[in-house]
Amino acid sequence: MNKTDKIYIAGHKGMVGSAIVRKLQQEGYTNLVLRTSKELDLTNQQAVIDFFKAEKPEYVFLAAAKVGGIEANNTYRAQFLYENLQIQSNVIHQSYVYKVKKLLFLASSCIYPKLAPQPIKESYLLTGELEPTNEPYAIAKIAGIKLCESYFKQYGCNFISVMPTNLYGPNDTYDLKNSHVLPALLRKFHEAEKNKSTSVEVWGSGTPKREFLHVNDLANACYHLMQTYQGTVSVNIGTGKDISIKDLALLIQKIVGYKGVINWNTSKPDGTPRKLLDVSLIHQLGWKHTIELEEGIRAVYKEAFK
Template sequence: MKKDSKIYIAGHTGMVGSAIVRKLEREGYSNLISRTSKELDLINQQSVINFFEEEKPEYLFLAAAKVGGIEANNKYRADFLYQNLMIQNNVIHQSYVHGVKKLLFLASSCIYPKLAPQPIKETYLLTGELEFTNEPYSIAKIAGVKMCENYKRQYGCDFISVMPTNLYGPNDNYDLETAHVLPALLRKFHEAKIENNKTVEVWGSGKPKREFLHVDDLADACFHLIQTYHGNTCLNIGTGKDISIKELAELISEIVGYNGEIVWDKAKPDGTPRKLLDVSLIHGLGWKHRIELEEGILEVYKEKYLS
């Protein structure tokens, strides 16, 4: 990409999209295109066609999506399937029609089978049953990955896709109904500290293990790949390290300075038992994360609640 290349970041107000914008601006790219959801409805095909005809972007980061945690994914199953499919179909197809030079699609590690061997290699995609609570979202994301793969095979499009692990960082969602586990725990422990509550209730048993990546590291990886990677494999992006939810809750409790008791609601679902990505492929391409988990959580907590 040239410094004056026309780059569209779909979903620029979200956690991932805004991190990509920050990275591009730091690197000196100034010709960035963005639209809010009110300005451009990516679910509406004609609106997307009109946008591409008007703006003619050269490069594209597709970070726009309907996202949420376990409860939201399970409660709004039809919405997660329909809206994500429509966004992807419209943007990827119009990128082909209008000759976008390079597109990077953000998938998700939840597209892997629930009981995939650990750590999860890219080749494990479509080798087993998905986790039920986020199956519709996963199916939509798998479709996006396969669109990129097959538009490359049939039309020669330089469309690539990546599978980030669980993300956290600036502009995260802290709504307890729809948030992912890390920001939800940060909010719960902070509010418990402020209100001097003696206990904090956390969903599940605490046994599942998860991997967490700071969103600025993800943006750095995407910037690296859009310039250097032209393969047809959807690449994992993560740290290669995981932590149990129990250990995560204890770490966040310590960072926040909460001294009460953690109570586990074992009637609530745990989700996938373990989800650790094999990141050997992206390491082989010259990229590795730099922000360790404790450092990243402390930075996010200070920015969100102490600034």
């Protein structure tokens, strides 16, 4: 990518898209094409056709998606499947029609089987049943990966996809109904500390383990792969380290300075027992994370709540 090439970042207002915009701007890219969801409805096929016809971007980062945590995924199952399928199909197909030089599609590690061996290799895709609570979202993301792979194989399109682990960072969602576990815990502990509550309720047993990646590290990885990688393997992006939800809660409690009690609501679902990505491929491709978890959470907490 040259500094003046026209680059479209779909979903630039979201946590991932905004991190990619920041990275490109830091690297000196000046010709970024950005549209909010109000300006361009990516689920509307004709709107996407008109946009590509008018703008003709040379590179595309497809970070737009309908996203949420366990409760949102489980509640809005039809919307998560339909809207994500529409967004991906429209953008990927028009990128083919208008001869985009390269496209990077952001999938998600939830596409892997619920009981996949750990750490999860890229080759474990479609080898077992999905986690039921987010199956519609996962199926949509798998379809996006397969679209990129199929356009690569049939038409020779340089479309690649990546599988980030759980993300956190600037522009995250802290709404308790729709947020993921790390921002939800930050919000809960912050409010408990502010309101001098004696206890905080956390969903599940605390035993599942999760891997967390700062979104700035993800943006660096996407930039690196856009410059260096082509192929049909969807590349895992993560830290290669995980932490139990219980230890995560204790770490966030320490960072917030909350002195009360944690009550574990075991009537609520745990989700997948463990989800650690094998990151050996991306390490071989020359990228490694730089932001460690405690440092990253402290920065995010200071920015979002102080």
